[in-house]
Amino acid sequence: xxxxxxxxxxxxxxxxxxxxxxxxxxxxxxxxxxxxxxxxxxxxxxxxxxxxxxxxxxxxxxxxxxxxxxxxxxxxxxxxxxxxxxxxxxxxxxxxxxxxxxxxxxxxxxxxxxxxxxxxxxxxxxxxxxxxxxxxxxxxxxxxxxxxxxxxxxxxxxxxxxxxxxxxxxxxxxxxxxxxxxxxxxxxxxxxxx
Amino acid sequence: xxxxxxxxxxxxxxxxxxxxxxxxxxxxxxxxxxxxxxxxxxxxxxxxxxxxxxxxxxxxxxxxxxxxxxxxxxxxxxxxxxxxxxxxxxxxxxxxxxxxxxxxxxxxxxxxxxxxxxxxxxxxxxxxxxxxxxxxxxxxxxxxxxxxxxxxxxxxxxxxxxxxxxxxxxxxxxxxxxxxxxxxxxxxxxxxxxxxxxxxxxxxxxxxxxxxxxxxxxxxxxxxxxxxxxxxxxxxxxxxxxxxxxxxxxxxxxxxxxxxxxxxxxxxxxxxxxxxxxxxxxxxxxxxxxxxxxxxxxxxxxxxxxxxxxxxxxxxxxxxxxxxxxxxxxxxxxxxxxxxxxxxxxxxxxxxxxxxxxxxxxxxxxxxxxxxxxxxxxxxxxxxxxxxxxxxxxxxxxxxxxxxxxxxxxxxxxxxxx
Numbered sequence: 001x002x003x004x005x006x007x008x009x010x011x012x013x014x015x016x017x018x019x020x021x022x023x024x025x026x027x028x029x030x031x032x033x034x035x036x037x038x039x040x041x042x043x044x045x046x047x048x049x050x051x052x053x054x055x056x057x058x059x060x061x062x063x064x065x066x067x068x069x070x071x072x073x074x075x076x077x078x079x080x081x082x083x084x085x086x087x088x089x090x091x092x093x094x095x096x097x098x099x100x101x102x103x104x105x106x107x108x109x110x111x112x113x114x115x116x117x118x119x120x121x122x123x124x125x126x127x128x129x130x131x132x133x134x135x136x137x138x139x140x141x142x143x144x145x146x147x148x149x150x151x152x153x154x155x156x157x158x159x160x161x162x163x164x165x166x167x168x169x170x171x172x173x174x175x176x177x178x179x180x181x182x183x184x185x186x187x188x189x190x191x192x193x194x
Numbered sequence: 195x196x197x198x199x200x201x202x203x204x205x206x207x208x209x210x211x212x213x214x215x216x217x218x219x220x221x222x223x224x225x226x227x228x229x230x231x232x233x234x235x236x237x238x239x240x241x242x243x244x245x246x247x248x249x250x251x252x253x254x255x256x257x258x259x260x261x262x263x264x265x266x267x268x269x270x271x272x273x274x275x276x277x278x279x280x281x282x283x284x285x286x287x288x289x290x291x292x293x294x295x296x297x298x299x300x301x302x303x304x305x306x307x308x309x310x311x312x313x314x315x316x317x318x319x320x321x322x323x324x325x326x327x328x329x330x331x332x333x334x335x336x337x338x339x340x341x342x343x344x345x346x347x348x349x350x351x352x353x354x355x356x357x358x359x360x361x362x363x364x365x366x367x368x369x370x371x372x373x374x375x376x377x378x379x380x381x382x383x384x385x386x387x388x389x390x391x392x393x394x395x396x397x398x399x400x401x402x403x404x405x406x407x408x409x410x411x412x413x414x415x416x417x418x419x420x421x422x423x424x425x426x427x428x429x430x431x432x433x434x435x436x437x438x439x440x441x442x443x444x445x446x447x448x449x450x451x452x453x454x455x456x457x458x459x460x461x462x463x464x465x466x467x468x469x470x471x472x473x474x475x476x477x478x479x480x481x482x483x484x485x486x487x488x489x490x491x492x493x494x495x496x497x498x499x500x501x502x503x504x505x506x507x508x509x510x511x512x513x514x515x516x517x518x519x520x521x522x523x524x525x526x527x528x529x530x531x532x533x534x535x536x537x538x539x540x541x542x543x544x545x546x547x548x549x550x551x552x553x554x555x556x557x558x559x560x561x562x563x564x565x566x567x568x569x570x571x572x573x574x575x576x577x578x579x580x581x582x583x584x585x586x587x588x589x590x591x592x593x594x595x596x597x598x599x600x601x602x603x604x605x606x607x608x609x610x611x612x
Contacts, residue, residue, distance in 0.1 A: 040539070040546070040580070052290065079374060079376055079396065080541065083456040144292075145292045154374075157369065178317055
C-alpha cells in the first residue's frame with residue numbers, strides 16, 4: 001500500500017538551463033545502425049524486449065548519453081551494460097542517444113488507474129504518466145515492476161548514485177518501492193518512429 | 195528545452211512519508227490460512243487472436259529432425275522456467291517479472307485450454323524458478339526469496355493458495371549482492387529429496403575480493419537445502435550464472451548449463467554444459483571465462499587445483515539456459531537418457547547465434563558423447579532478428595516436450611510421429 005508522499009520543496013527544484021559539456025552532435029541515422037547491438041534487449045525502436053531492460057525510445061538524449069558514460073566509467077554497473085559501454089566512444093554514445101531520442105514516446109494512462117496511488121514524490125521529474133519532465137530523468141511509463149524496483153533499491157543501497165534519487169530512495173520502504181513501480185508499470189507506452 | 199531539475203542540490207529536500215503501519219501482507223494472511231478477498235475474475239490470458247496466428251506462422255520456419263512436429267501449446271507472457279505437475283493437471287511457468295502462470299490442458303488434446311496468473315494476491319519479484327516435488331509441493335524461487343505451496347495441484351485454481359516461507363525475503367543472498375541481470379533462479383528437487391537452487395553471481399567476472407564470500411554462500415554456484423530451508427550447503431561453486439540444471443535419472447548426477455563471460459570477443463569463451471558427479475567441485479569461474487579460456491582479469495593468476503572443465507563446450511554467447519533429461523517413450527530411442535537444452539541466443543554478438551534447442555547424448559559412463567542442433571529457425575540469419583528465444587524444456591507425460599519462449603511469450607510442444 002502506497003503511503004502518501006509529501007515533498008517539501010524549500011526552493012530546491014530551481015529551473016536551470018543546460019549547456020552541453022562538449023559540442024559533439026549526435027546523428028540519429030548513424031545511431032540507428034549502432035543500435036543493432038542494443039536491439040536484442042532494448043528493441044530497435046527502444047521498446048524493451050526483456051524485463052530487466054528499460055524502454056529507451058523517446059528518452060531525453062542527455063539521459064541516455066549520461067547513463068552510457070556512467071556505465072563506461074564504472075560509476076553505474078551492470079553485468080551487460082558495463083560490457084557494452086566499454087566499446088563506445090564519445091561520438092558513438094551521442095549517436096546512439098540521438099537515435100533513441102529521435103523517437104516519440106507516448107504514454108497512455110489506463111482509465112481505471114487508482115489516482116489515490118499516484119506517487120507524488122516522483123511526478124515532478126518523471127511525470128504523472130511516466131514521461132520525463134527533466135533532462136536527467138528517464139521515462140518510466142510501462143517499465144516493468146522489476147526494473148523500477150531494482151533501480152530504486154540500487155539507489156537506496158548506494159549501488160547507483162544520483163543527487164536527487166539517492167535522497168528520495170533512502171526514505172522508501174520495500175512496500176513504497178513496489179507501489180511506485182506498480183503505478184508506472186500500469187501505464188501503457190507507445191513509441192513512434194519519425 | 196526541458197529544464198534540468200536535477201542539477202540543483204538536495205540539501206533542503208525533506209521527504210516525509212506517512213507513518214501508517216502497513217497492513218498485514220497477503221503473504222502473512224495466506225501463511226496463516228486466511229483469505230485475501232481476491233476475486234477469481236479475469237486473470238485469464240487470451241489464447242487466440244492475431245498473436246497466436248502469427249506465432250503459428252513463425253513456427254512453420256522451425257527446422258526439426260524428420261518425423262518431429264512443433265505446435266503452439268500456450269500463450270504465456272514472459273514464459274521462463276516450467277514445472278509439470280506430477281498428476282499432469284497443470285504446468286507452472288515462472289517469469290522474470292512478477293507473475294507465475296498456470297497452464298492447464300483439461301481435455302488432454304495437448305493444447306492448453308487456460309492460462310492464468312497463479313497466487314495473484316502475492317507480490318513476486320523475478321519468480322523465474324518453479325519446481326514441484328513428487329508429493330505435490332510447489333516451490334517458487336525469486337531473486338531473493340523461496341516460497342512453498344503445499345498441495346499446489348489441488349489449490350492452484352483459487353487465488354488464495356496455501357503458502358509457506360522456505361527462505362525469507364533477503365535471506366537467500368545478502369541484499370547487497372542482488373544482481374541486475376543474474377537474479378533469475380532455477381530450482382529442482384534432487385534425488386535426495388533436497389531443494390537445489392542455482393545462484394548466479396552478480397558480475398560479468400567476479401572480482402578477487404568477492405571469491406571467498408561467494409564460495410561460502412554458493413553465489414556463483416548451486417546450493418541445496420532441506421525442503422524446509424534448513425541445512426543449506428553449497429553443492430557446486432565456481433559457476434558464473436547457471437540458469438538450467440537437471441539430474442541424470444540413471445545415476446543421480448547433477449548436470450547444469452552455465453552462461454559465460456562477455457566482452458572477450460565474438461567467438462570466445464565457449465558456453466558450458468557441466469557434470470557434477472557429487473558435491474564440492476569448482477567449475478572455474480572467475481579464473482576461466484568459459485571452457486579453458488582464461489579471463490582477462492585473472493591472466494597470470496594461478497587457479498585453484500581441481501577445477502572441473504565442461505563436458506560440452508557450446509557456441510560462445512549462445513546462452514544455454516534450461517535443460518532436461520529425456521525419459522519419455524515417444525521420441526526415437528537415441529534420445530532416451532540424453533539432454534535437451536534451450537539456447538536463448540546471444541545479445542551482443544555481431545552475428546547473433548543461438549535461439550535453438552540442442553541435444554546431447556551420453557555414453558555408458560555417463561559422460562557427454564555428442565551434441566547436435568535439434569531445433570532452430572527462431573533467428574533470421576539475414577536480418578539477425580529473433581522471432582523467438584527458447585528458455586526452458588519440460589517433458590509431458592506422453593513423452594512430448596514443451597519449450598518456453600520469453601521473447602514471443604509462448605510455450606511450444608514438440609512431438610514425434612502421429
